[in-house]
Amino acid sequence: MSGPSTYVPKSALGRWFESRLPIMGLIHSSFVAYPTPRNLNYWWTFGGILSVMLMVQIITGIVLVMHYTPHVDYAFNSIELIMRDVNWGWLLRYTHANGASMFFVAVYIHMLRGLYYGSYKAPREVLWILGVIIYLLMMATGFMGYVLPWGQMSFWGATVITNLFSAIPLVGEAITTWLWGGYSVDNPTLNRFFSLHYLLPFMIAGVVVLHVWALHVVGQNNPDGVEVKNVARDTVPFTPYATLKDGFAMMCFMLFFAWWIFYVPNYLGHADNYIEANPLATPAHIVPEWYYLPFYAILRAVPSKLGGVVAMFSAILVLCFLPWLDTSKVRSAKYRPVYKVFFWLFVASAVGLGYLGAMPAEGGYVLASRLLAVYYFAFFLIVMPLLGLFETPHPVPASIADAVLKSTHSAKA
Amino acid sequence: MLFIATGAVGAVAVGSVAWPLISQMNPDASTIAAGAPIEVDLSAIAEGAIVTVKWRGKPIFVRHRTPKEIKEAQDVQLAQLPDPQTDAQRVKKPEWLVVIGVCTHLGCIPLGHQGEYEGWFCPCHGSAYDTSGRIRKGPAPKNLEVPSYAFTSDTKLTIG
Ligand code: HEM
Ligand code: FES
Numbered sequence: 001m002s003g004p005s006t007y008v009p010k011s012a013l014g015r016w017f018e019s020r021l022p023i024m025g026l027i028h029s030s031f032v033a034y035p036t037p038r039n040l041n042y043w044w045t046f047g048g049i050l051s052v053m054l055m056v057q058i059i060t061g062i063v064l065v066m067h068y069t070p071h072v073d074y075a076f077n078s079i080e081l082i083m084r085d086v087n088w089g090w091l092l093r094y095t096h097a098n099g100a101s102m103f104f105v106a107v108y109i110h111m112l113r114g115l116y117y118g119s120y121k122a123p124r125e126v127l128w129i130l131g132v133i134i135y136l137l138m139m140a141t142g143f144m145g146y147v148l149p150w151g152q153m154s155f156w157g158a159t160v161i162t163n164l165f166s167a168i169p170l171v172g173e174a175i176t177t178w179l180w181g182g183y184s185v186d187n188p189t190l191n192r193f194f195s196l197h198y199l200l201p202f203m204i205a206g207v208v209v210l211h212v213w214a215l216h217v218v219g220q221n222n223p224d225g226v227e228v229k230n231v232a233r234d235t236v237p238f239t240p241y242a243t244l245k246d247g248f249a250m251m252c253f254m255l256f257f258a259w260w261i262f263y264v265p266n267y268l269g270h271a272d273n274y275i276e277a278n279p280l281a282t283p284a285h286i287v288p289e290w291y292y293l294p295f296y297a298i299l300r301a302v303p304s305k306l307g308g309v310v311a312m313f314s315a316i317l318v319l320c321f322l323p324w325l326d327t328s329k330v331r332s333a334k335y336r337p338v339y340k341v342f343f344w345l346f347v348a349s350a351v352g353l354g355y356l357g358a359m360p361a362e363g364g365y366v367l368a369s370r371l372l373a374v375y376y377f378a379f380f381l382i383v384m385p386l387l388g389l390f391e392t393p394h395p396v397p398a399s400i401a402d403a404v405l406k407s408t409h410s411a412k413a
Numbered sequence: 414m415l416f417i418a419t420g421a422v423g424a425v426a427v428g429s430v431a432w433p434l435i436s437q438m439n440p441d442a443s444t445i446a447a448g449a450p451i452e453v454d455l456s457a458i459a460e461g462a463i464v465t466v467k468w469r470g471k472p473i474f475v476r477h478r479t480p481k482e483i484k485e486a487q488d489v490q491l492a493q494l495p496d497p498q499t500d501a502q503r504v505k506k507p508e509w510l511v512v513i514g515v516c517t518h519l520g521c522i523p524l525g526h527q528g529e530y531e532g533w534f535c536p537c538h539g540s541a542y543d544t545s546g547r548i549r550k551g552p553a554p555k556n557l558e559v560p561s562y563a564f565t566s567d568t569k570l571t572i573g
Binding site (some may be wrong): 164181237279360361 | 438535536552
């Protein structure tokens with residue numbers, strides 16, 4: 001890892017240990033001495049928040065498993081048992097359920113930060129793609145977790161999503177049977193989803209290690225999008241500067257999180273999931289969790305089954321190609337007046353798709369989804385490549401120090 | 414030589430370990446056994462009614478069609494159908510329509526006697542089926558699937 005590794009433990013025992021396993025030195029160089037750009041703003045605190053949320057999910061999850069039964073006849077009841085009989089069970093479950101939503105709130109902010117400040121551009125392509133992999137794993141984990149309470153939305157959500165694979169020509173049916181372990185979503189499906197829901201967060205943790213490793217090799221981007229040129233002038237040490245700023249943001253985020261848990265714990269869920277799964281009756285409206293809604297809207301915008309599925313997956317996979325789709329030499333949107341406008345239109349289209357994904361698939365809603373879906377793809381496939389050629393960016397500061405000092409001067413003037 | 418032999422044995426080992434790991438996810442013997450054929454008593458199904466029975470975890474619709482419904486199903490021009498099939502290809506006796514009650518879009522259960530064609534309507538993404546269970550409108554690509562079945566007597570039907 002980059003950053004000065006001049007760490008020498010103070011105690012004799014520490015030095016004895018360090019010469020056998022230099023882990024304290026690794027921690028010191030990664031989280032204490034590590035140089036962070038001095039112009040980072042609060043949008044840079046969400047990586048730390050995400051790490052905490054992952055821990056929250058793993059801890060509450062492991063505890064919930066102590067009381068949960070993965071069987072179609074008992075799953076729903078065991079959840080009710082957790083809510084009513086287990087000491088503090090309601091708190092653990094509400095924390096885990098709302099924690100998933102907060103995890104996605106944080107990841108969307110974190111990703112939009114990257115999109116705004118051009119954090120995906122060279123040399124951070126691998127870092128970015130690892131992020132997209134984390135995001136995909138999060139989606140898979142969230143989906144399988146929602147199946148576990150075995151309510152109506154669990155069952156029908158699982159049915160609709162696993163049926164997406166039946167759109168694949170020739171082998172589609174065989175794949176869905178294989179995923180189900182039967183002829184429909186049933187006990188074998190619940191069992192394997194439980195197994196994978198336990199496994200995937202640990203895989204996420206593994207990819208997060210790679211993600212942070214890649215980050216510490218190439219260094220952080222920053223709001224001005226210029227590389228660190230002079231460590232002494234452009235950066236400050238991680239501790240105390242980033243540690244305290246991250247800590248403050250984390251506490252604010254935790255208060256926000258607590259508000260959901262204690263005041264509106266069921267707002268982000270769906271009432272139908274408090275009805276036990278019934279394979280013979282589909283609820284009137286199947287709505288996925290809010291964080292999948294934009295993609296669900298894209299799925300429904302395409303009037304063909306295979307086409308809808310392809311569009312939906314492409315909407316996520318296109319993120320992997322951003323480093324090569326964006327042709328602009330300038331990283332940060334701060335210096336890209338035209339990109340900035342298209343960026344906010346993109347955010348609006350994604351939010352709009354999210355709204356439409358929760359509406360019934362008929363009439364004007366479908367038309368609106370089509371328009372927004374077209375913009376969603378056009379932003380990546382047309383705007384990004386062309387803008388780099390046609391846009392005239394504002395002059396970029398020579399260094400981070402120049403950017404910071406200039407803005408403090410003009411603020412004083 | 415030793416390298417090639419090691420590599421070959423290694424490839425066989427990987428293959429023979431991977432296959433059981435993948436194959437274990439397919440339906441197990443008890444699931445397949447529970448999917449054996451079932452019998453339905455037709456005498457209890459009044460004209461115009463749809464009875465739902467569960468087979469292999471899925472609903473099977475057994476519909477006793479009225480003469481009007483049969484006529485509507487037979488009169489359709491094949492050119493109007495996204496998945497062209499005549500009514501005769503889909504039934505063994507015109508008054509009995511037997512289909513798997515799973516929308517061919519993404520697997521929801523369509524509601525009987527509803528939608529523009531009064532066959533079925535799927536509330537999930539708005540697919541409409543006619544009285545022969547054929548897709549007429551909406552995102553579903555195919556007609557409701559017809560399971561294998563046989564009339565064992567005038568009042569008995571075996572599905573599977
Ligand atoms: C569990 C999920 C994730 C965790 C725990 C995580 C963690 C982190 C941490 C600790 C940082 C450093 C602090 C910061 O700059 O914010 C970081 C940076 C970064 N992450 Fe993530 N991340 C996650 C998901 C993602 C996703 C989904 C993406 C994008 C698709 C992404 C893209 C990036 C990029 C590009 C950076 C470098 C940012 C920069 O310095 O400008 N991350 N991540
Ligand atoms: S599942 Fe029936 S229309 Fe989508």
